[in-house]
Amino acid sequence: MSMGTVLAITGAVLAVILAGMGSAYGVGVAGQAAAGVVSEDPSKFAKVLILQLLPGTQGIYGLLVAFIALSKIGLLSGNPAELSVASGLMILAACLPIAIVGLVSGMHQGRTSVASVGIVAKKPEQFVKAMLFTAMVETYAILALLISILAVNGVPV
Amino acid sequence: MSENYIYAVARIRALEMSLFSQTTIEQLMAVKSYKESLQFLTEHGWGDSETDTTDADAILNRETEKTWDVIKEMVDDMSIFDVILIPDLFHNLKAAIKTVVEGEVSAEVFYNNVSVKGSDMIEIIKSKNFSELPESMQKCAEEAYECLVHTGDGQMCDVIIDRATLEAIRKAAEKADNPLLRAYAETTVAVADIKIAVRSEKTGKSMDFMKRAMAPCETINVDRLAKAALSGMEDIIRYLEETAYAGGAEALASGSSAFERWCDNQIIETIRPQKYNSFSVGPLAAYILARLNEIKTVRIILSGKLNGLEDSAIRERIREMYV
Numbered sequence: 001m002s003m004g005t006v007l008a009i010t011g012a013v014l015a016v017i018l019a020g021m022g023s024a025y026g027v028g029v030a031g032q033a034a035a036g037v038v039s040e041d042p043s044k045f046a047k048v049l050i051l052q053l054l055p056g057t058q059g060i061y062g063l064l065v066a067f068i069a070l071s072k073i074g075l076l077s078g079n080p081a082e083l084s085v086a087s088g089l090m091i092l093a094a095c096l097p098i099a100i101v102g103l104v105s106g107m108h109q110g111r112t113s114v115a116s117v118g119i120v121a122k123k124p125e126q127f128v129k130a131m132l133f134t135a136m137v138e139t140y141a142i143l144a145l146l147i148s149i150l151a152v153n154g155v156p157v
Numbered sequence: 158m159s160e161n162y163i164y165a166v167a168r169i170r171a172l173e174m175s176l177f178s179q180t181t182i183e184q185l186m187a188v189k190s191y192k193e194s195l196q197f198l199t200e201h202g203w204g205d206s207e208t209d210t211t212d213a214d215a216i217l218n219r220e221t222e223k224t225w226d227v228i229k230e231m232v233d234d235m236s237i238f239d240v241i242l243i244p245d246l247f248h249n250l251k252a253a254i255k256t257v258v259e260g261e262v263s264a265e266v267f268y269n270n271v272s273v274k275g276s277d278m279i280e281i282i283k284s285k286n287f288s289e290l291p292e293s294m295q296k297c298a299e300e301a302y303e304c305l306v307h308t309g310d311g312q313m314c315d316v317i318i319d320r321a322t323l324e325a326i327r328k329a330a331e332k333a334d335n336p337l338l339r340a341y342a343e344t345t346v347a348v349a350d351i352k353i354a355v356r357s358e359k360t361g362k363s364m365d366f367m368k369r370a371m372a373p374c375e376t377i378n379v380d381r382l383a384k385a386a387l388s389g390m391e392d393i394i395r396y397l398e399e400t401a402y403a404g405g406a407e408a409l410a411s412g413s414s415a416f417e418r419w420c421d422n423q424i425i426e427t428i429r430p431q432k433y434n435s436f437s438v439g440p441l442a443a444y445i446l447a448r449l450n451e452i453k454t455v456r457i458i459l460s461g462k463l464n465g466l467e468d469s470a471i472r473e474r475i476r477e478m479y480v
Contacts, residue, residue, distance in 0.1 A: 029163050033435070036167030041174075114163055115435045121170035 004088030005080055008073045011088075011095030012066035015148065018099040019062025022106020026055025030113035037121045047120050047127050054134045055109040058102035061145040065098045069152045081157050094151030101144035109137035162438050165231035169444045172227065173432075175202065176444075176480045177451050185455065186472065191462040198455065213459045217452050224448040225270045228441060237438055239329040240338045240345075241445055246271040246291070247322040250298055251315060253278035258305045293328060297321030316370045323349055323372035337439035340427050341446065346374040348420045351405055354386040354393055355416065362386075376401050414474050421476045425450060428479065447479030454478070 034048035067076070069091055074081045083091070116130035177185075181201070188194045195213060198204070204216040205223075229235060235242075245268040252266045256279055267275025273290065281289050287299045301317040304310060323346045330342030350371045357367050367383040377400060385392035390409065397406035408419035424446060431443035454476045461471035 032163040033167035036164040036169075037171045040168055040171035044171075111436070114167070117167050118170045118435050121167060122174060 001080060002082045002084070002088070004083030004085045005073055005075075007085065007088030008069060008083055008091035009075065011092030011099075012069040014092075014099040015062040015065045015069070015095040015102070016059075017062075019065075019102025019106065020059040022103035023056050023059030023062075024106075026058070026106040026108075026110025026113065027052060029110040030055055030117065033114040033117040037117055041121070044120055044124060047124060048117050051113045051116050051120065051131065051134060054131070054138065055106050055113055057138060058098075058106035058109070058141050061098050061141055061148075062102050065095055065145065065148045065152060068149060069095055072152055072155070072157060083157060087155060087157055090155040091152060094148055094155060096148075097144040097151070098141070098148040101140055105137050105141040105144075109134060109141075112137055162436065162441065166435055166437075166440045168227075168231060169440050173444065173447075173480055176447055177201075177455070177478055178480050179478050182454060182458070182475060182478060185458055186468060186475075188462075191459065194459055194462055203455075213456070213463075217456055217459075220452050221449070222270065224445060224452075228445060232438075232441065237333050237335070237338075238442065238445065240326055240333055240342050241442065241449075242271050243293075243325045243329055244322055246273060247294065247318055247325070249273060249275050249278045250282075250290070250294055251301070251318045253282045254298070254302050254305055254314060254318075255311065257282045258302070293325040294321065316366070319349075320370055320372055327372065327374065333438075335438055335442070337428060337431055337437075337442055341424065341442065343374055343376055344423055344427050346372050347377045347402060348405075348423060350374065350377050350379055350382060351393075351397065351402060352420065354382045355390070355409065355413075357383075358386040358390055358393060418474055418476060421450060421453070425477050425479055432479075443479065450476055451478065 030052040034052045037048050038045050070076050072091065073083060112134045116134050119126055119130040119133075185194060185197055188197050191213075192211075195210060195216065198216055199210045204210055204219050208219045209215045228238070232238075249267050249271060250273075253275065256266075267278070269275070273281070278290075281287070282298070282302060285299075285302070287295045287302075290298055297317050297320070301314045304317060305314040326342045326345055330339045333339070353367060353370045356362075357370075364383055364387060367386060368379070371379040371383060373379055381396055382393070385396040394406040394409055397403060397409070402423070405416065405419050405423070408415040428439075428443035428446050431439045434440055457474050457476075458471055461474070
């Protein structure tokens with residue numbers, strides 16, 4: 001296997017690991033807050049569950065980009081292409097937006113979810129507003145996802 | 158780490174829903190008799206199945222216990238709340254010394270939610286094993302005990318312990334390393350110093366007495382406050398107007414109950430920003446203080462109704478609520 005292919009696989013792995021770490025942290029802290037509310041008021045379970053799930057998308061975005069990258073280099077079909085170092089580096093670089101932004105936005109979205117769970121605990125009728133605060137962070141993960149997909153697809157193999 | 162309190166703070170947010178608002182307090186005020194007031198409290202979930210619903214003290218004590226129980230469920234290291242618990246601990250010391258020296262034994266005067274329970278405290282004082290007490294209490298316990306034994310001066314005994322309480326609160330706040338607990342400790346010590354100055358002015362106490370009773374703090378210059386107290390109430394008010402406690406000066410001018418109310422409201426103002434904090438121990442401390450304030454306000458209303466006070470007289474003593 002060429003060095004270029006190794007670099008491309010590294011990019012895909014980073015997208016999964018870093019974005020997954022961001023989501024794991026975000027869903028984890030939001031889950032703690034959700035559990036706190038449900039322990040006192042189980043009727044709010046559905047609302048806080050949605051808030052807990054929102055930071056989980058970064059991990060999915062990382063997975064999606066990794067799939068596209070691995071598919072691009074033919075690894076999924078069992079016939080990996082022999083990439084040049086330049087092509088491998090390009091795929092690695094293309095994976096970095098969702099890897100890095102996924103990590104950072106997942107963590108921040110988790111903390112915003114925690115604050116939004118606080119809103120739902122006291123004013124459940126304001127759930128939509130609470131969800132919007134959390135969803136705003138998602139914008140930047142989506143932008144990074146878009147660029148990663150376009151860039152991975154655009155790399156000549 | 159701030160992440161340690163995420164579960165607890167969210168749970169506290171849900172619990173804050175059951176705190177009495179100003180409207181609920183008004184509803185309680187509108188209840189005609191003392192008996193109906195107790196019924197109002199039990200209908201709002203105060204006390205429990207084992208509490209005598211005709212005994213106000215039993216209901217209020219149970220609510221205090223419930224508050225600490227829920228915090229203990231969520232926090233492993235309760236020492237972070239020493240700032241709040243210290244007055245109860247030192248109260249136990251005061252009661253134990255008086256029980257041992259004066260021979261009046263009553264288990265009801267002790268608080269049970271602290272690190273040294275009343276019965277243990279009595280044993281320590283009886284055996285004079287002051288070293289078994291927490292470090293911040295050892296010196297003052299010995300001094301207060303000797304003072305009461307040799308002079309029989311109960312007031313001086315109280316002054317020694319109260320001063321040590323204030324100093325212990327400040328030390329505990331430094332250790333807690335939390336902005337809210339530090340602000341609470343500062344407000345508590347400053348308000349206590351102001352109360353000492355006001356009472357000393359009314360009873361004509363000396364400079365030496367005030368210096369012995371007042372604990373230094375950052376927002377009050379105790380020397381200037383004590384000098385002002387020697388000159389008269391107007392000088393105390395004038396001095397307070399120069400400090401962060403200008404509102405207290407205004408309340409002092411209106412009367413002692415307005416001043417007491419201002420002192421408690423000052424604590425509520427200190428904790429109010431915690432309603433918007435999701436990541437530290439601050440909201441937990443704020444909830445405890447809000448509950449204690451709520452219980453105190455209900456106690457004031459109940460005793461006002463029991464003693465047939467006019468609504469206006471009760472209302473001027475009602476504290477602000479946290480929610």
